[in-house]
Amino acid sequence: MSNATALDHTVAAEAGSQEFLVFSLGEEEYAIDILKVQEIRGYDNVTRIANAPEFIKGVANLRGVIVPIVDLRIKFRLAKAEYDDQTVVIVVNIADRVVGIVVDRVSDVMTLTAEQRKPAPEFGVSLPLDYIHGLGNLDDRMLVLVDIEKLLTSEEMALVEEASE
Amino acid sequence: MDITDFYDTFFEEADELLAEMESHLLELDVDNPDQERLNAIFRAAHSIKGGAGTFGFEALQRTTHLLENLLDYTRRGELALRRDIVDTFLEAKDMLNDQLDAYRQGGEPDPEALERICETLRRLALEEIGEEADVEAHAPPPAADAVAPSPPPEPAGEAASAAGGRFEVVLLGVDDKDRELLIEELGQLGDIETRDGDAERYRVTLSSSLSADDIEAVMCFIAEPEQLEIKALDAAPAASEPPAVAAAAATTSEAGTNEAAPNAAEASPAPGDAKADGARSAPPAEKAPAKAAKSNESTSIRVPVTKVDQIINLVGELIITQSMLNQVAEDSETLDDGALVNGLNLLQRTARDLQEAVMSVRMVPMDYVFSRFPRLVRDLAGKLDKDVELVTEGKSTELDKGLTERIIDPLTHLVRNSLDHGIETPERREAAGKPRTGKLTLSAQHQGGNILIEVIDDGAGLNREKLLAKARSSGLVVSDSMSDDEVWQLIFAPGFSTAEEVSDVSGRGVGMDVVKRNIQAMGGHVEILSQPGQGTTTRIVLPLTLAILDGMSIRVGKETFILPVSAVVESLQPAAGDLYAMAGDDTLLKVREDYLPVVAVHQAMDVAGAITEATRAIAVIVQGEGRRYALLVDELVGQQQVVVKNLETNYRKVPGVSAATILGDGSVALILDVADLHRLSQSKKENRIFENRSQPLEKEVEPS
Incomplete structure (x- = not known):
């Protein structure tokens, strides 16, 4: 895996290439634009919020800032959502907001060239096409490129007040 | 350095000078003007002109030049002051403000307005002095x-x-x-x-x-x-x-x-x-x-509020880290280490002092608010043909900057109301045996952790009959047996106005409800005291700051919530005999003579593992939006000041919750909104009745 990363970095300067943070939800691998990622931290000390959708785990304190924590595994209806040492929260910056997303594992940072990015098929993944940029093709791995901003600001995520924005 | 670097300094200075000029103009006794005051007004105009000249703000320079010459005549007694002359001066001052704003935004002032004000000033000079105001030199000054x-x-x-x-x-x-x-x-x-x-x-x-x-x-x-x-x-x-x-x-x-x-x-x-x-x-x-302004600047600096808030955030973090350290020291066997314990204690004290000091940075005197009213009162009184004397008390009382800005609108509304509806015309006042000049008092004082702001007029007072009649005609449910207090509260109803005719000052029926809403949004409340013929007093009680809150920590199940202490009336252990079940899942608690509805926090907030039996829980009697009810919690943990954090910055409004805070262990606790919690509980009960199913609880396994 690290070999692949090293190789990719050498072609990073190539036009149309873009860096992605790769994480896994269950058996599937997803990737989001690295520029949206603020930091990665452990899953810890999350305060539950009553009357919120199940996938909103609550809010956590990120150095004095109150940040909502969303579990994408529950949102994508994965078989199980367990919280262990490996469980991490990717803190992303979207639409002037800071949101934490819970994933099973963060694997690495990869550069995908334009050729390696394919349009998404009509079916096969557990989230609507609206929130998918496309698929990343890397040797034998397939990455689902998620439009994290669109996903998190969507109405069904209930993270943003409907009336505003 | 570029000369434009000094623009901001000039704008700020000019702002201060204009404010000074206005306050002097307003306090000027037309018949017997104070020489010092005239000189001060003149000086302000002159200084602005000097700066305007230096920076090449021509319109500003021209206007101040004309104004200054007129002011010079007045201060040398060659131009007798009249009210309308002072009005013209004030108008010119407003124009200067506009020009300054235009320059500040990098534009040029409206040339038409410039010509207009220059013409007015020139005409005034011509009529009063018989001389062109901008004739080069007059008798050189001493x-x-x-x-x-x-x-x-x-x-x-x-x-x-x-x-x-x-x-x-x-x-x-x-x-x-x-x-x-x-x-x-x-x-x-x-x-x-x-x-x-x-x-x-x-x-x-x-x-x-x-x-x-x-x-x-x-x-x-x-x-x-x-x-x-x-x-x-x-x-x-x-x-x-x-x-x-x-x-x-x-x-x-x-x-x-x-x-x-x-x-x-x-x-x-x-x-x-x-x-x-x-x-x-x-x-x-x-x-x-x-120069004087400059030397003041060396002792004060202007800082954007966001920077201050950032410091407040960081200090909050520091305090949390400090309590974490304390916790670690207490848990480990290091308690015998005197030096460590001393050091930690010192850190704690310094951190608290630091927090207080930083909080005080946000505080500004009420003068910031009150200083804009003399002009308003003067203009309005003139428009309404009333004689009004404005008295301000407690100008140095300090309040959070964020709140002072938000209190201006409601206060302006109340002052307008007092002038329009409260204080009578001089003729009516005389007929009622009162002095011709009405008195409007604005006062501010601290009261515990709150600030009490009052708008007091000695006008006609509220008219009970008129209010009731108006309420009936606008379809509100009223009865003649209502207490005065209840009747006064009617004016806060939306769309309510008792003015016999709509004036351009007030009386359109929007406003008092907005005033009340705004004040409640600031965590305060408003009440009215009125005596027919004696006047009306509007009291606003506000928390000193929105950044910190006196909180009572309560525990429900494994979760901790914060209740604003200001909302808590008392707490007690409910006896089985005092609990009355009502139809539809409701429970009432008898507290002395009152029957209060009961809201269980674990139900409203879906907390698992809480005490469900009311007699084993603790009832906290709370008050919100004028409604009292009993809140069932597992345990009262203690009182502490908490730093209020907005949930909506990154998330959204949560029902029953006003904000969040960070506890000593670094975790987040929600601050309950007492009024909203009651609404939430009501709607949940209705849902339960109709759907006959309970909300799903936690399903996942979480590390504890």
Whole structure:
């Protein structure tokens, strides 16, 4: 895996290439634009919020800032959502907001060239096409490129007040 | 450095000067004006003009120039003040504000408005003085005003045209070091011909191609304006100081008034001649107010609120880290380590002090709010033909900056109401045996962790019958047996107005409900006291700050919530006999004579593992939006001040929750919104009845 990363970095300067943070939800691998990622931290000390959708785990304190924590595994209806040492929260910056997303594992940072990015098929993944940029093709791995901003600001995520924005 | 770097300083200074000018104008007694006040107004105009000239803000300079000349006539008693003249001055001041704003935004002021105000000022000068206001020179002002607080009106604009010549520069009470510097500076400006004197009074004769104003401007970097006297020597002999007078002046102290000088000045030639001769008696001290503002700046700085908030955030974090350290020390076996414990205690104390100090940065005096009302009251009273005296009390009472900005609108509304509906016309007041002049009082005082702001008028008071009749006609449910307090509360109902006719001041029926909503949004409440014929008092109670809150931590199940202490009335252990089940899942708790609805926090907030049996729980009696009810919790943990964090910054409004805070262990606790919690509980009960199913609880396995 690290070999692949090293190789990719050498072609990073190539036009149309873009860096992605790769994480896994269950058996599937997803990737989001690295520029949206603020930091990665452990899953810890999350305060539950009553009357919120199940996938909103609550809010956590990120150095004095109150940040909502969303579990994408529950949102994508994965078989199980367990919280262990490996469980991490990717803190992303979207639409002037800071949101934490819970994933099973963060694997690495990869550069995908334009050729390696394919349009998404009509079916096969557990989230609507609206929130998918496309698929990343890397040797034998397939990455689902998620439009994290669109996903998190969507109405069904209930993270943003409907009336505003 | 670019000159534009100084723009902001000038804008701020000019803002302050204009505010000062306005307050002096408002306090001016038209029939018997205070000389000091007139001088202060004049000085403000003059300083702004000077700055405007320096920075090339032409419109501003022209307007201030015209205004300044008129002010000069008034301060010398040649123009008798009238109310309408003061109005014109105020209007000109507003125009200056507009111009300043335009320049601040990098634009040019509206040329039409400029012409209009210039025309008004010119006409005023023509009518009152019989002279063009912008005629170059009038009788030169007393030169010795340098020491008195009234500087003469030698405008900078003229200075440029009358540049060059020989000058006598007198340094008053300048110490040796500064004097050397000043003389060096002067040497760069022109040729020094003679120099002599002592520290008290040092005279330099200089020939230079610059104007007296320019020379002064340079010197002001080193010396205070009142330490300088600059005179043109090539002038007609009458305009320059006779040596005898100078000698006399030399014997007086630095600040002593030079009695002889005014005579010398008055003896100077008529305007036309003065111009022809190029005679200029240079203005020695008009930079004084600007200078004073500058020296104030060295003791205060302007900082964006976001920076302060950032510091507050960081200090909050520091305190959390500090309590975490304490926790670790207590848990481990290091308690015997005296040095560590001492160090931690010290850290705790310093951190708390730091937090308090940082919080106090956000506080500003109520004067910030009150200072805008004299003008409003004056204008409104004039419009309504009423005589009103405004009294403000507790101007130094401090309040969070964020709140002062939000309280202005509601207060403005209340003041308008008092003037329009409260205080009667002078005729009516006389008929009622009251003094013709009505009194409106604005007061502020601290009351525990709150600030109490009152708007008091001695007007007619609220009319119970009229209010009731109006309420009926607008479809509100009222009865004649309602208490006065309840009747007064009616005016906060949406769309309610009792004004017999709608005026352009108030009475459109929007407003009082907005006032109430705004104040509640700030965590405060408003009440009205009224006596027919005696007047009306509106009291606003607000928390001192929105950034911190006196909180009561409560535990429900494994979760901790914060209740605002201000909402808590009392707490008690409910006895089985005091609980009454009602139809539809409701429970009432009898507390002394009252039956209060019961809301269980674990139900409203879906907490698992909480005490469900009311008699084993604790009932906290709370009050929100005028409604009292009992809140069932597992345990009261304690009281503490918490830093309020907005949930909506990154998330959204949560029902039943007003905000969040960070506890000592770094975790987040939700601050309950007492009024909203009741609504939430009601709607959940309704849902339960209709859907007959309970909300799903936690399903996932979480590490504890």
